[in-house]
Amino acid sequence: MIGAYVQNACYEEALALFLQVLGSNKVVVDDVTLLTSLTAISLLQDGRLGRQVHAYLIKENSNRLPLILSNVVMVMYSRCNDVKSAFDIFCQMAERDAFTWNTMISAFVQNDLNFEGLILIYEMQKDGLVVDPVAVTALLSAASNLGNLRVGRETHGYLIRQGIEFEGMLSYLIDMYAKSCCVETAKRLFDIYECGERDQVTWNAMIAAYMHDEDQENSMLLFRKMLVENHLPNEVTISLILPACNTLGGIQVGKQIQAFAIRQILDTHVFVGTALVDMFAKCGAIELAEKVFDRMTEKNRVTYTTMILGFGQHGLGDRALSLLKQCSLLELSLME
Structure with a gap:
C-alpha cells in the first residue's frame, strides 16, 4: 500500500x-x-x-x-x-558501488561543492570504477560552474575516446564551453549536429551560451532560426530570449515574443511572466510590466522583486513601497 x-x-x-x-x-x-x-x-x-x-x-x-x-x-x-x-x-561505508560514488559526486556538484566533486571523481577512478555517463554529467557541470576549460576539455576528450554518448550530452558540452568563454567552440559543436538531432534542450543551451556571452544579436537570430526550422520554443526558451529585447528592437520585439508566448500558453509559467515584467520595465513600459504582473496567477520572490525594482527605476517609489508592504502581508520574504 x-x-x-x-x-x-x-x-x-x-x-x-x-x-x-x-x-x-x-x-x-x-x-x-x-x-x-x-x-x-x-x-x-x-x-x-x-x-x-x-x-x-x-x-x-x-x-x-x-x-x-x-x-x-x-x-x-x-x-x-x-x-x-x-x-x-x-x-563510513565498507562497500561502495558505482551508484554510491555517483550519488555523492552529484550531491557535491548540485550543492556547488565543485572541487570536492572533481576530487571524488578522481578517487572513483583510483578505486577501479569506470566513469559512466552519470559521473561525466557531474564532471561537465562542475567544469561549467568553475569555468574550468582544462577539466571540460579533458572530459570531452574522454567521451570521444570512449565513444560515450548519452541524452543531453551536447547541451552539457555547449554549456561548459560557453561558461569557459569558448562560445565559438560551443557553436561548432551545435553546428556539427543535423537539425533533426537537435532537441529543445540543445537549442536552449546555445541561446543561453550567446546570452552568457552578452551576444544578444546572435541569440535572437538563433531563436528565429529555431522557429523557421519548426522547433517550438518552450518556457525556458522564452525566458532566455526576452532579456535580449532590452537592446534589440526594444518593446516591439518584446511584444511579438509575448504574443507568441500567449498563443503557445507559455505565459502562465512564473519565470516567463517574471521575464516579461523585467523586459517591459527595462524597455520603459512600466505600465505594461505592471499589467503582466497583475495578470500573473503565480508569483514568487523574484517576481515581486523584479516589479519593485521596476517601479524604483521609474521613480515610482510610492508604488514600490506599497508592493513591498503587500509582500509583508503575504509573509513573502525578499531577503531569502
Whole structure:
C-alpha cells in the first residue's frame, strides 16, 4: 500500500502509513517498505523525518546497513541538501558501488561543492570504477560552474575516446564551453549536429551560451532560426530570449515574443511572466510590466522583486513601497 501511494505521488499519505506501521508491533518492516518510504521522504525533502528513519535503521542493523539501504539514505540526505550527512555515510561505508560514488559526486556538484566533486571523481577512478555517463554529467557541470576549460576539455576528450554518448550530452558540452568563454567552440559543436538531432534542450543551451556571452544579436537570430526550422520554443526558451529585447528592437520585439508566448500558453509559467515584467520595465513600459504582473496567477520572490525594482527605476517609489508592504502581508520574504 505504501508503494502504491508513492507510485501515485501521494507521498504524505505514504509516510503517514509508514509511521503507523513503525508504531505497530504486529507488522514487520522489511527493506522494500524502508526503501519506498525513504524515497517518499527524499521527494518531500523532509530531512527531520529522514534523520529519524536513519536512526531507526542504525538501531535495527547494529550500525551496519546493507549497501542498498546506505545508498538510499545517502540519496535522501542529498535531496534534503544535507551534504555533510550524506558524506558521513559515504565515508563510513565498507562497500561502495558505482551508484554510491555517483550519488555523492552529484550531491557535491548540485550543492556547488565543485572541487570536492572533481576530487571524488578522481578517487572513483583510483578505486577501479569506470566513469559512466552519470559521473561525466557531474564532471561537465562542475567544469561549467568553475569555468574550468582544462577539466571540460579533458572530459570531452574522454567521451570521444570512449565513444560515450548519452541524452543531453551536447547541451552539457555547449554549456561548459560557453561558461569557459569558448562560445565559438560551443557553436561548432551545435553546428556539427543535423537539425533533426537537435532537441529543445540543445537549442536552449546555445541561446543561453550567446546570452552568457552578452551576444544578444546572435541569440535572437538563433531563436528565429529555431522557429523557421519548426522547433517550438518552450518556457525556458522564452525566458532566455526576452532579456535580449532590452537592446534589440526594444518593446516591439518584446511584444511579438509575448504574443507568441500567449498563443503557445507559455505565459502562465512564473519565470516567463517574471521575464516579461523585467523586459517591459527595462524597455520603459512600466505600465505594461505592471499589467503582466497583475495578470500573473503565480508569483514568487523574484517576481515581486523584479516589479519593485521596476517601479524604483521609474521613480515610482510610492508604488514600490506599497508592493513591498503587500509582500509583508503575504509573509513573502525578499531577503531569502
